[in-house]
Amino acid sequence: MPDLRELYQEVILEHSKAPRNYRALATANHKAEGYNPLCGDHFTVYLDLEGNSIRDISFQGSGCAISKASASVMTQSVKGKTRAEAAILFDQFHKLVTGQSPANGNRAELGKLAVFSGVSEFPVRVKCATLAWHTLRASLEGKQDTVSTE
Amino acid sequence: MTTAAARLPGESRPADPRDAGTEVDVQKVRRDFPILRQRVRGRTLVYLDNAATSQKPQVVIDAIRLYYERDNANIHRGVHFLSEHATEEYEGARRKVQSFLNAADASEIIFVRGATEAINLVAQTYGRTNVHAGDEVLITAMEHHSNIVPWQILCEEKGARLRVAPISHSGELLLEDFEKLLGPRTKIVAVTHVSNALGTITPVQRIIEMAHRRNVPVLVDGAQAVPHLKVDVQALGCDFYVFSGHKVYGPTGIGVLYGKSALLDAMPPYQGGGDMISSVTFEKTIYNKLPYKFEAGTPHVAGAIALGTAIDYVNGLGMDNIAAHEHELLAYATENVSALPGIRLIGTAKEKAGVLSFLLDSIHPHDIGTILDHEGIAIRTGHHCAQPVMQRFGIAATARASFALYNTREEVDALVEGIQKVREVFS
Numbered sequence: 001m002p003d004l005r006e007l008y009q010e011v012i013l014e015h016s017k018a019p020r021n022y023r024a025l026a027t028a029n030h031k032a033e034g035y036n037p038l039c040g041d042h043f044t045v046y047l048d049l050e051g052n053s054i055r056d057i058s059f060q061g062s063g064c065a066i067s068k069a070s071a072s073v074m075t076q077s078v079k080g081k082t083r084a085e086a087a088i089l090f091d092q093f094h095k096l097v098t099g100q101s102p103a104n105g106n107r108a109e110l111g112k113l114a115v116f117s118g119v120s121e122f123p124v125r126v127k128c129a130t131l132a133w134h135t136l137r138a139s140l141e142g143k144q145d146t147v148s149t150e
Numbered sequence: 151m152t153t154a155a156a157r158l159p160g161e162s163r164p165a166d167p168r169d170a171g172t173e174v175d176v177q178k179v180r181r182d183f184p185i186l187r188q189r190v191r192g193r194t195l196v197y198l199d200n201a202a203t204s205q206k207p208q209v210v211i212d213a214i215r216l217y218y219e220r221d222n223a224n225i226h227r228g229v230h231f232l233s234e235h236a237t238e239e240y241e242g243a244r245r246k247v248q249s250f251l252n253a254a255d256a257s258e259i260i261f262v263r264g265a266t267e268a269i270n271l272v273a274q275t276y277g278r279t280n281v282h283a284g285d286e287v288l289i290t291a292m293e294h295h296s297n298i299v300p301w302q303i304l305c306e307e308k309g310a311r312l313r314v315a316p317i318s319h320s321g322e323l324l325l326e327d328f329e330k331l332l333g334p335r336t337k338i339v340a341v342t343h344v345s346n347a348l349g350t351i352t353p354v355q356r357i358i359e360m361a362h363r364r365n366v367p368v369l370v371d372g373a374q375a376v377p378h379l380k381v382d383v384q385a386l387g388c389d390f391y392v393f394s395g396h397k398v399y400g401p402t403g404i405g406v407l408y409g410k411s412a413l414l415d416a417m418p419p420y421q422g423g424g425d426m427i428s429s430v431t432f433e434k435t436i437y438n439k440l441p442y443k444f445e446a447g448t449p450h451v452a453g454a455i456a457l458g459t460a461i462d463y464v465n466g467l468g469m470d471n472i473a474a475h476e477h478e479l480l481a482y483a484t485e486n487v488s489a490l491p492g493i494r495l496i497g498t499a500k501e502k503a504g505v506l507s508f509l510l511d512s513i514h515p516h517d518i519g520t521i522l523d524h525e526g527i528a529i530r531t532g533h534h535c536a537q538p539v540m541q542r543f544g545i546a547a548t549a550r551a552s553f554a555l556y557n558t559r560e561e562v563d564a565l566v567e568g569i570q571k572v573r574e575v576f577s
Binding site for chain 2 (some may be wrong): 039
């Protein structure tokens, strides 16, 4: 049986209570909205892109602990990264939470994102963990439609 | 069949009068539901998601199996033994529903897929015939999406207007506002009998009286009421009443539309096909009489028969006994859950049935649901297909525990302990 503490790790709980980069970004030149109507998770991701580089990133909104913590840790992880680097991180993160990454495979590169490894044992919560990331991708691609992972 | 199930009325035996008027022996009842015996995530299953769907007693499961093992044939058309027998069983189920709702005539009972299809049927037939540009359809602010969207589709097509009667902060219909919204352009009222998100029992009797004074027909969505309350459509005087079999211990895919025969007679058919016709030529088709006019194609025969068995089952226990047991359980749950720190109940109407919706601190209901699931406790989290209710309370979602005749005080205690566990995880 999956361990609840694997899902609700201290880092996740702490980020969900005190999310980082939780504000509207005055200098944002990109933004996108993510919304999962069934659970009610609803976030806006703001980006300050300089060329291909994410100079600054922030988010606002509401959702469950997993979705909020994921958004918070994501902003920390991709700040200062290029689009391509962020895309690779998303790919690795997605593999992690869907149980497709080899044990200890990319954990080192994932850094703090590795705390979400427990999500793979809770398939219905994958959509929570990936909502912010899909929203980030939409924002990078300049898409106007609201993103959903439901 | 278990001993306990054998004691209960079978497919065709009448209810044992010794069972009526006795209180629900919940431990005995639980043995009738095989699914409740299993363990989930290493713990005994505590099933508190009955407003989404109820579990099935062995007699209902047996009725489906027996139908396919013994009786399966198409109905209303065969001359052979099996077809005749299947037709008798199917029509027998219709009479059971008639008596369950106390409808005046069995031809007023239309078998459909569920409450949703029943509402769509009325919107697309009665609605399309009688609602025109500038007219109004009146609903309440606590409807399930299935009693909103079919009317929106109708209003959009016709250029009509959907009016919504507001509810109070406790989740009660504001009757005075409702009455003010009943106007000369109101062509139909559609209202829930029990709110699936809040548990509120609405004052349908008074709603119907108000509407009828203005000659406006009323559809009552009984999906959440039928499992918990004794329903008498003649006493209510409602024009349409709908419910789903799977919420009242029957199978999925079968439900009921009750309609007054004068209204049903005047309505055009919903779907065309076999069984709903008397004669067909390429020039003209003559529709069948009620109820067959609204039952195009081969229906869910097994489902209808098993719904009849489910009705026998609840009649055997007695709807009044079931209502009393659930009322006591809901009161116990309300008292114990609301005593916990950080709890906010959503839906605190005086008259409630079956549902306890709540929030815990600022913890998202989805997280509550995952942690309770880990304890083997099944609840529903989310907007419960009633997003306007969530908007009314300025929230995205709630956690909802909903009760059935087989739930116990021990299960409520498990829920209370589970909620404390949620707080521990998030402390």
